[in-house]
Each structure stands twice: as structure tokens, then as C-alpha cells.
Amino acid sequence: MRPHTFLALAAGISLVQVSPARAMPEDIFSLKQLVATQYGGNAQSYAEVEAKDFREMGCDGRTDLLHALVDEGLDLATLTPNVHYKALKCAIDKKQVEATLLLMTPDIISWWENGCAGNYGCWMPLRDAIQKDDYRTVRAMLENGAHYFWEHKDYLPLTREESLVLAAETARNDAKDETQRAFVDAGLGHILAASQDKAKLQYIKQRWKTAKGGGGGVGAGGMMAGLLGGALSIASGGAVAAGSALAGGYALLDSGSDGDERTPVKGLAPLDLATGRKSLGFAFVPTSGATRGLEVKKVMPDTLSARAGLASGDIVTHVGGVPTTSRAATYVATHAVLDEETFTVRYLREGTAREATFGLPAGPAPQLAAETATETEAPAPTATTATAPASDQTLARLERLADLRDRDLLSEEEFQTLKGRILGTD
Structure with a gap:
């Protein structure tokens, strides 16, 4: 008998064979x-x-x-x-x-950044990649929505673009040539240029130093105090943003183009830098659970969202076909539609899946348009109007009817009936 087996038996310990x-x-x-x-x-x-x-x-x-x-x-x-x-x-x-x-996915990047926010000693993914100066990894990080370079809570009030400027500055100071090339090829050349502007750098650093000093920054009684127990709303494609509520009440902020939604730090507004993303015009918080998306908290007036009929409580799940399942995913989605005149947005309203086309001309409120179209009798057709090409006004009315049908505000039967009245064929 082997010595260790004897000792085990002597001690009254049962021997269990463990599979490798x-x-x-x-x-x-x-x-x-x-x-x-x-x-x-x-x-x-x-x-x-x-x-x-x-x-x-x-x-x-x-x-x-x-x-x-x-x-x-x-x-x-x-x-x-x-x-x-x-x-x-x-x-x-x-x-x-x-x-x-x-x-690498936008969702996992968001999860990583959120986990590191305010957690000293935790390496933000972008900083980790920049230190290795690997072109493909850095570029992939940037194109998948990574942007936070410092994990310290004092930097959290900075916008997405301001944080990227600090990352680019470090890359330049440390001679990370591949990282700088990645910034340019990822469409962030203007961020790299801003990192060489001493005045802009000084302004950005003044904003985080002001936040660090309290009063308008992170901490009890400061700008972020309202985050305890909930997430700060964000304006999609820009404006103020927060990925989620984090331990200690911190959240990540984003910049944007909707001036009334930007959050200053003790009077210091975010630096005006191009976002490279479409501004959709609604404030939201990312949801969790079975349905992941962006819960609309506020629709800004005279924006793409307002014209498309989005409302508070809707949950946006896709922008231009790209899922909006996290903060970083939203950056990717709104960047993809930056140069698109029109694009689709899929959302849930009270559990029902809907789709809207963003970028269509503004028109009357959907319900009002439907009632007006139903109650208005088209003029009797004549030999001239029956064969003449449709006028611009007629085409506009038909397009509006089609839009109402696509939003499920008109049935196909109602659409065909009203279309016949407008064309004079009914």
C-alpha cells in the first residue's frame, strides 16, 4: 500500500477516484x-x-x-x-x-468599460490596446465603440470625444505610431488633430479638474448625484449619455449635437468636437433583461425622432438594421447611418414591434392626417384629371398615406380606398 493511501485510511478519510x-x-x-x-x-x-x-x-x-x-x-x-x-x-x-x-463586440466593450468605471487599477480596454500599440486591435476597439481611456471617476464627466482626445494625446506622447494610424483610419483624424491643440487640451483638462474639485462634478451633491439608483438619460447619437448605473452611482457620459441636452461641469460646456454619428434626437437609457434596447425617455422637438413619431416609453432595438443593445452598439449604429438621408428604426411600443423611417419630410400628426384623409372627399374625376400625371401635391398626399399605412395607422383596405379617392379612380 502506498504511504499516502495508508495515511488517508488511518485518518478515516474515504478515497474517491477523481477522473483526470x-x-x-x-x-x-x-x-x-x-x-x-x-x-x-x-x-x-x-x-x-x-x-x-x-x-x-x-x-x-x-x-x-x-x-x-x-x-x-x-x-x-x-x-x-x-x-x-x-x-x-x-x-x-x-x-x-x-x-x-x-x-470583440460593442456589447462586451460596454460591459468592460462600465465595470472599470471608477474602479482604480482597472485597465480600460482602449488603454490596454493602446499600450500594446497594435494597429488592428486599436482600430477594432475604436470602430466597436470603445472610447474611455481613464478609469478614474474624475474623468467620467468628459464626453466620448474628449476622452478620445486624451487617449490620442497619450499615443502621441508615447510615440505609439500604429495607434495614431488606427485613429486616422477609423475616421477619427480630427480627434488626433485636436490632441495636438494645446488650447483644446487645456480646456478638456480644466473640465475634469473642475469636476474633481467637486461642486459640479462626480460625487454627492455634484452633477452625478442623481445617478444613485438609476441611469442618466442619454440623447441618441449625441447629447448627454450614460451607459448604465454603476457601482457608487457613476456612469459614462457621451457628447452630442443637441445643445440643450449637454451637461456642463460648473459652467464649462463640453468641447465642440464632431461626433461622426447621426443625431437621432431622443434621450434614452439602455434596458436590460429579455428585451435589450434603448428606452426612450424624451423626444426632442423638431428632430428625426419627433418627425418619425417616436414617443416616451418606446424601446428602440435597431437603427439602420444594427442592434442597439448597449452604449457602444449605439455609437456603431448611429455612425453607420451618418451619411444616410433615410434609414429605418425598429422599436417596441407596449410590446408591439414597429418600424419607422427616419428622414422623411415633416407632416401633420399621424392621427390627424388619418382623420383628415378619411373625411375629405376628393373632387369628381374628369377626363383631364383621370389621365394627367399626378401633381406634386397629389404625390405628397399619396406618400403621406403610404407612411400612415406603414405605421399601422391605416389598414391596407383603408389605404386603397383613400388612394382611389385622391386619384379619382374610386
Whole structure:
């Protein structure tokens, strides 16, 4: 009998045979077989339970296995953030660029930044990438909505663009050439230029120093005091923003183009820098739970949202086809539609899915337009009007009717009836 076995028996300890730890699957076939036999084909469950394996895939740069899991149904957007983060962080640390690019999503960046906000010693993802000066990683971070460079709470009142200026300044001072190239190629050349402007830098630093000093900054009685127990509303595509309520009552702020929604620090307004994103014109807080999106808190007058008929309480889930599931995802979505004259916005109203087209000309209130169209009798057709091309006024009326139908304010039957009246064919 082995000595350690004798000692265990003498102590009255039961010996239990422990199976050796199972190694991570070495190839795609083995991985798919494991998912099929032990997890019922549920790749999501495999990644959650075998979190160490999932992390190792990121560490080792096993994009073949990661792609296989995605092919089997793994949804990175709904993966437990901590599981997702550990794989991404290890891929970044090990300079596994391809795995980093695959694992990086706007949602996980938002989760990482929110977790670091006000947490001294925690590395913000953008700062982590800039220190490594890896062009592809930094650019991917920027294009996926990362922007906070400092985790200290004193910097939180800064806008997205102001924080990026400080990141670019550090990249220049530390001669991070690849990072500077990434800024330019990510469409943030104006941010890099601002980081060389001493007056702008001084103004930005004065804003965070003023916040640090209290009165209008973070802390009890300051600008952020109202965040305890809730998130600060944000104006989509710009204006004041907050990703979520964080420990200690801190939240991340964003800049914007709606001047009346910008938040000054003791009278110091945010630096006027181009956002590179479409201003949608509504204030919101990101939701959590089963329905993820942007809960509309306030619709600004004479904006795209006002003209499209959005209302307080609506939950915006997509902008231009891009899901708006987090603060960073919203940056990505509003950037994608920056140069679009019209684009769709999908939202929920009292649980019912709806879609609006942003960018259409302003018109009467939808319900008023429907009632007016119903009550107005079109003139009797004549031989001339029946065959003549529709006038601009007629086309405008038809477009408005179509818009009412698309918003579910008119049925198809009502639309056809009113259309016939306008064209004189009914």
C-alpha cells in the first residue's frame, strides 16, 4: 500500500477516484462531437459550462474552434459577459489578433468599460490596446465603440470625444505610431488633430479638474448625484449619455449635437468636437433583461425622432438594421447611418414591434392626417384629371398615406380606398 493511501485510511478519510481533467478539444470534429453528445448540440451551454476551454481558445488564438462554436449556434452577444470578457482579455494579452477581432463586440466593450468605471487599477480596454500599440486591435476597439481611456471617476464627466482626445494625446506622447494610424483610419483624424491643440487640451483638462474639485462634478451633491439608483438619460447619437448605473452611482457620459441636452461641469460646456454619428434626437437609457434596447425617455422637438413619431416609453432595438443593445452598439449604429438621408428604426411600443423611417419630410400628426384623409372627399374625376400625371401635391398626399399605412395607422383596405379617392379612380 502506498504511504499516502495508508495515511488517508488511518485518518478515516474515504478515497474517491477523481477522473483526470478533460483537455480542450483539439480539432473541430472533436469539439462538435462533444457539443452534440454532452450538451445536446447547444454550443451556448458548452461555452458557459466549459468557460476555461472557451478562455483557452482565446488565449491560443483558436479561431477555428471559435468559428465552429458560432456555426453551431453560439451567440456572442448573449454570452455571459464575464465568460466572454476572459476569453477576449486573454486574446488581447497574448496578442492573438484574429481571435481578438472575432471575440470583440460593442456589447462586451460596454460591459468592460462600465465595470472599470471608477474602479482604480482597472485597465480600460482602449488603454490596454493602446499600450500594446497594435494597429488592428486599436482600430477594432475604436470602430466597436470603445472610447474611455481613464478609469478614474474624475474623468467620467468628459464626453466620448474628449476622452478620445486624451487617449490620442497619450499615443502621441508615447510615440505609439500604429495607434495614431488606427485613429486616422477609423475616421477619427480630427480627434488626433485636436490632441495636438494645446488650447483644446487645456480646456478638456480644466473640465475634469473642475469636476474633481467637486461642486459640479462626480460625487454627492455634484452633477452625478442623481445617478444613485438609476441611469442618466442619454440623447441618441449625441447629447448627454450614460451607459448604465454603476457601482457608487457613476456612469459614462457621451457628447452630442443637441445643445440643450449637454451637461456642463460648473459652467464649462463640453468641447465642440464632431461626433461622426447621426443625431437621432431622443434621450434614452439602455434596458436590460429579455428585451435589450434603448428606452426612450424624451423626444426632442423638431428632430428625426419627433418627425418619425417616436414617443416616451418606446424601446428602440435597431437603427439602420444594427442592434442597439448597449452604449457602444449605439455609437456603431448611429455612425453607420451618418451619411444616410433615410434609414429605418425598429422599436417596441407596449410590446408591439414597429418600424419607422427616419428622414422623411415633416407632416401633420399621424392621427390627424388619418382623420383628415378619411373625411375629405376628393373632387369628381374628369377626363383631364383621370389621365394627367399626378401633381406634386397629389404625390405628397399619396406618400403621406403610404407612411400612415406603414405605421399601422391605416389598414391596407383603408389605404386603397383613400388612394382611389385622391386619384379619382374610386
